[in-house]
Amino acid sequence: MKLLVFGxxxxxxxxxxxxxxxxxxxxxxxxxxxxxxxxxxxAAALIAAECDAVINAAAWTAVDKAETDEAAALVVxxxxxAAMARAAAEKGVPFLHVSTDYVFDGTGxxxxxxxxxxxxxxxxxxxxxxxxxxxxxxGGTHLILRTSWVVSAHGANFVKTMLRLGRExxxxxxxxxxxxxxTPAAAIADALLTAAAALAAGAPGGTHHFSGAPxxxxxxxxxxxxxxAALPCRINDIPTTDFPTPARRPANSRLDCSAFAAAFGxxxxxxxxxxxxxxxxxxx
Numbered sequence: 201m202k203l204l205v206f207g208x209x210x211x212x213x214x215x216x217x218x219x220x221x222x223x224x225x226x227x228x229x230x231x232x233x234x235x236x237x238x239x240x241x242x243a244a245a246l247i248a249a250e251c252d253a254v255i256n257a258a259a260w261t262a263v264d265k266a267e268t269d270e271a272a273a274l275v276v277x278x279x280x281x282a283a284m285a286r287a288a289a290e291k292g293v294p295f296l297h298v299s300t301d302y303v304f305d306g307t308g309x310x311x312x313x314x315x316x317x318x319x320x321x322x323x324x325x326x327x328x329x330x331x332x333x334x335x336x337x338x339g340g341t342h343l344i345l346r347t348s349w350v351v352s353a354h355g356a357n358f359v360k361t362m363l364r365l366g367r368e369x370x371x372x373x374x375x376x377x378x379x380x381x382x383t384p385a386a387a388i389a390d391a392l393l394t395a396a397a398a399l400a401a402g403a404p405g406g407t408h409h410f411s412g413a414p415x416x417x418x419x420x421x422x423x424x425x426x427x428x429a430a431l432p433c434r435i436n437d438i439p440t441t442d443f444p445t446p447a448r449r450p451a452n453s454r455l456d457c458s459a460f461a462a463a464f465g466x467x468x469x470x471x472x473x474x475x476x477x478x479x480x481x482x483x484x
Contacts, residue, residue: 282334289340306450380453384474
C-alpha cells in the first residue's frame with residue numbers, strides 16, 4: 201500500500217513515518233511541498249501523487265492564536281481538508297482526516313458519541329468542524345478520526361511542558377475540572393495505518409473517535425507525569441477560572457471510542473503505558 205501523508209514534522213506525522221508496517225510506503229508532504237494555506241496546491245499535489253490512500257495529519261493547532269486569526273485558521277483547517285477530500289474522491293482513493301474533541305461544547309459528563317451534536321466554543325473548534333463538514337460534503341470514501349490531548353516525545357505538548365516546568369519549580373497549578381483522554385501520537389498513527397489499510401480494501405469509513413484511556417483531568421495527568429518521571433514537583437489542583445486563556449477550553453472532552461474499536465479492532469490505548477514510552481524515549 202502506498203500512502204500520501206499531508207504533514208511531516210507534526211506529532212502524528214512523525215509517528216506515522218516511524219511506524220510504517222512492512223509492505224507500506226509513504227510520501228510525506230511538508231509545508232514546502234503542500235502548504236495548507238493554499239488548498240488548491242494541496243489538491244493538485246494529491247492528484248499528481250501515486251497512492252492508495254491519503255492521510256491528512258497536518259493542521260492549524262495553535263488554539264489560542266486562532267481566536268485572533270480565525271480566517272487564516274479556517275483556510276488551513278476547513279478549506280484545505282475539503283479540497284483534499286474532493287481530489288481524493290476524484291482519484292478514487294480513501295481520505296483519512298484527523299479532527300478533534302474541540303468540535304463539541306464540552307458540557308455534561310458523558311463521553312461524546314461520533315453522532316453527538318457538535319457545538320464548538322472556540323475558533324479552533326469552529327475551523328476543525330468546518331473541515332469535517334467539508335470532507336463529508338464531498339461524498340467520497342473518508343474517515344474522520346477525532347482525538348484529544350495528543351502527546352509524544354517530539355513537538356510541543358503537555359508532557360514536555362510539564363517535564364520542563366517540573367524540573368524548574370517546586371509546585372505547579374494545573375486545572376482539575378477539564379476531563380479527557382490523553383492520547384499518544386504513536387497510538388493515533390497505528391490507528392490511522394490500520395484504518396487506511398481497511399478503507400483501501402473497501403471497508404466503510406465515517407466519523408469515529410479515538411482517545412487514550414482512562415479518562416482523567418489535566419491535574420491528574422500532570423501528577424502522573426511527575427510521578428513517572430520521578431520529579432518532586434507538587435501539582436496543585438485549580439479551577440479553569442483561575443487559569444484564563446484566550447480560547448475557552450471544553451470541560452468535558454471524553455470521547456466514546458467503542459465504534460472505532462468495533463469497526464477496526466483497535467482498542468483505546470492506555471495513556472499510562474504510552475507516557476512511560478515517551479519518558480523512556482526522552483531520557484534516551
